[in-house]
Structures are given as C-alpha cells and as structure tokens.
Amino acid sequence: MVQSQLDDTLEEKVNQLGKKAEQAEQAQSIEAKVNRARDNIQELGRELDSLDTAVSTLLFYDKILTDVFGDERHEEVDQALRRARDDSEISDEDVLDAAEDRETSSLTWAVDDARQIVRNARSTVIEEIREHQRYWEDEIESARDLNQIIDGGSTGFDSILDDMESFLDSEIWDEDKNPSSLASRWNLLQRKWEQNAGKHGWDSFQGEHGLSDETVAALQQFADHGSVRLDQLSVSVIKEMKAVNELESAIRLEIDTQ
Structure with a gap:
C-alpha cells in the first residue's frame, strides 16, 4: 500500500516535471518566434529608411536637371516615385500580420526592389546632368583659350569661368545644397556669361569678326x-x-x- 502510494506520487511528479519542461520549451519557442519577428520588423524598417534616402537623393538630382538646366522630368523618375510610394505605404497592421505569418520577407523584398528602381532612375538623371556638364566644360575650355589670347587670361571673365567650373564640378553634386539656390546661382552665372558673348569661344568669335x-x-x-x-x-x-x-x-x- 505504501509502495503503491509512493509510486503514484513519483509518477505525478514526473508528469508535472514533464509538463513544466513542455511549457518551458513552448515558452522558448514563443520567445524565439518573437525575436525573429522583431528582427524581421527591424530589417524592414532599415529597408524603408534606405528607400527614403534613395528617394531624397533622386529628387535632389531631378531638381538639378529640371530647375538648374531646364530639362523635362524623365518618365522613369515618375515611375520610380510611384513604385516607392506604393511599396512604402505599409500600415502597422500589415507589418504585424506579416510578422505573425512569417511573411515580412516579402514586404522587405518589395521595398528593396523599389529602392533599386529608384537608384536606376537616379543613374539616368545623373547621366543627363553629366551631359550638360560635359557640354559646358567644352564651352568653358574654348572660351578660356580665346580669353588667354585676347586678355591674357587675367580679366573678370576668367574669374567667371572659374566660378562656372566650380559650380559644375562640385556645387551641383553637393546634396546638402538647396536646388532652388543652385538654380539661382546658375542663372546668375549664365547672365554673366551672356554679357561676355564675344568671348565664348572660337565659333562665336569667328562669327562676330x-x-x-x-x-x-x-x-x-x-x-x-x-x-x-x-x-x-x-x-x-x-x-x-x-x-x-x-x-x-x-x-x-x-x-x-x-
């Protein structure tokens, strides 16, 4: 009788220990799932921040191309901005549902794809800006050669050429600058350039004389x-x-x- 009671007690303790072990395992499993979900949500947040930075950069160079140099906006830019807007409009409920269903990776991939599309559009815009840069660099070099002959390269016009070179080489690539201010700066340089029309280079000088x-x-x-x-x-x-x-x-x- 005593032995039977002892056996029952031991079996009950074993069952209790088994349940506790199972509960602990379940708790660990839940904790691991929570940690994975947290990590996935943080990764999605980083991707969204990176997309936002890429969009800001694209908008800066789009303004340089359109406001400074007067080109039309590329259709590729509009497409990229629409894609970025669509893939970044994610509600908290969407994130939580995706995390619960282990689907945050699909959201992250979509945001990463949108960022790549934005970067491709930026590359297109930058290449267009570089075409303007190369054109003006040739004009400035020709004007500098002519100015060296006419005035020895020591006139105010030579200083204007220096300012134009600085603008094209560095100012328009500084993303901390305001595009509207850069557009005003370029307009001023253009007016000074036009005031020295006879010194623009060989073609203009040849035609004038x-x-x-x-x-x-x-x-x-x-x-x-x-x-x-x-x-x-x-x-x-x-x-x-x-x-x-x-x-x-x-x-x-x-x-x-x-």
Missing part, C-alpha cells in the same frame, strides 16, 4: 603654343588678324630666319 577657318586654326595654334611663326601664315590671315583690335596687340609673330 568674320574670320576664316584658316585664321581660326592659326589662333588655336597660338593658344596651344603661345606664338605663331610668320612663315606659317598667309597674307589673308595676317590681314584678318590685324583687322581685329584684340588680336593685333595680343599675338606675337615670329619670323623663322633659318
């Missing part, structure tokens, strides 16, 4: 080497140079006596 291609070629040689040999010039070229006041005093002609 009616110079021949042969004369312009000689001027370009002068810009490269600093002097022109008289025996390399035709009479017509010399006459054209002497007819332009800025050139007559600026160009030094060397006679080859060998």
Whole structure:
C-alpha cells in the first residue's frame, strides 16, 4: 500500500516535471518566434529608411536637371516615385500580420526592389546632368583659350569661368545644397556669361569678326603654343588678324630666319 502510494506520487511528479519542461520549451519557442519577428520588423524598417534616402537623393538630382538646366522630368523618375510610394505605404497592421505569418520577407523584398528602381532612375538623371556638364566644360575650355589670347587670361571673365567650373564640378553634386539656390546661382552665372558673348569661344568669335577657318586654326595654334611663326601664315590671315583690335596687340609673330 505504501509502495503503491509512493509510486503514484513519483509518477505525478514526473508528469508535472514533464509538463513544466513542455511549457518551458513552448515558452522558448514563443520567445524565439518573437525575436525573429522583431528582427524581421527591424530589417524592414532599415529597408524603408534606405528607400527614403534613395528617394531624397533622386529628387535632389531631378531638381538639378529640371530647375538648374531646364530639362523635362524623365518618365522613369515618375515611375520610380510611384513604385516607392506604393511599396512604402505599409500600415502597422500589415507589418504585424506579416510578422505573425512569417511573411515580412516579402514586404522587405518589395521595398528593396523599389529602392533599386529608384537608384536606376537616379543613374539616368545623373547621366543627363553629366551631359550638360560635359557640354559646358567644352564651352568653358574654348572660351578660356580665346580669353588667354585676347586678355591674357587675367580679366573678370576668367574669374567667371572659374566660378562656372566650380559650380559644375562640385556645387551641383553637393546634396546638402538647396536646388532652388543652385538654380539661382546658375542663372546668375549664365547672365554673366551672356554679357561676355564675344568671348565664348572660337565659333562665336569667328562669327562676330568674320574670320576664316584658316585664321581660326592659326589662333588655336597660338593658344596651344603661345606664338605663331610668320612663315606659317598667309597674307589673308595676317590681314584678318590685324583687322581685329584684340588680336593685333595680343599675338606675337615670329619670323623663322633659318
């Protein structure tokens, strides 16, 4: 009888211990699920922050292209912004439901895809900006060569060219700057550029003074080497140079006596 009661007590304790172990295992399993859900939600939050940063960057360069350089907005930009808006409009209930069903990864993937689309649109916009940059760099280089001949490169116009180069090389790429302020800055530089229309480069200078291609070629040689040999010039070229006041005093002609 005593032995039977002892056996029953031991069996009850074993059952209790088994239940406690099962409860502890379940608790650990629940805790692990909660931790995974928390980690997934945090990852989704990081992806959303990254998407928001990518959108801000895209909007900055879109403003540079449209407000500073006057281009139309690319359709790719509108598409990217719509995709970003659609995939980032996630309610708290959506996140909690997805976390409970272990589906947060699908939300994260959608946000990551949207971010890549935004980045692709940004690359397209930046390439368009670089086309403007390359165009103006060529214009500035040509104007600088001509200004070196006419005024020795020490005039106020040369300072304007320096400001334009600085604007194109650094200012428009500084995402901390205000695009509207940059647009005003570029407009001011453009007005100063137009005020020196006769110094814009070889084409404008040639047209303004009616110079021949042969004369312009000689001027370009002068810009490269600093002097022109008289025996390399035709009479017509010399006459054209002497007819332009800025050139007559600026160009030094060397006679080859060998």
